[in-house]
Amino acid sequence: RKEVEQDPGPFNVPEGATVAFNCTYSNSASQSFFWYRQDCRKEPKLLMSVYSSGNEDGRFTAQLNRASQYISLLIRDSKLSDSATYLCAVNKSPGGQGGKLIFGQGTELSVKP
């Protein structure tokens, strides 16, 4: 089983749709969780951190489910500009040395007019 797994997609949705991505992780001791966005042929950029109580940033909502060991990203009112690959990342060494992250392979989102 991979340490961090995502559905690769692609998710093809119309503008205005709500779309949700999940990311499962295997290490129950993980403490830090992130969502990154990566545009084609560009570097990953931090979209948002994921906090235990869940957090929202505009149209984006991130949630953590420790019992089932997954994080989720919800995008409401999708825009064409949301088309990208979304990577989840989980820290490998809790509190730890190096701050190593394990990345999922990414979920591709394509928002159509």
Added chain:
Amino acid sequence: DVKVTQSSRYLVKRTGEKVFLECVQDMDHENMFWYRQDPGLGLRLIYFSYDVKMKEKGDIPEGYSVSREKKERFSLILESASTNQTSMYLCASSYVGDPNQPQHFGDGTRLSIL
């Protein structure tokens, strides 16, 4: 804003050459990382460093070495480039004091080995 700068966006080298990829960050971060990213394989950690002159192997260190002589600079070295090292290489940095701090990436270097 954190700035992570990689020396080249595109690089073409020949098999057997020694290749240097440079990365500089301006946020006084202790942690620095080198990844490669390939279609279908995602981001894979090659090496990381949590302090000057400190380095640890990641998941795929074979064929690579690194150097961290100064805090702001982390170099990736391909000792003898091979065609299977053609890839997108990404450098990242993060602050060591808080595990909730994310990693920040450079623009990436697209390396082709002919």
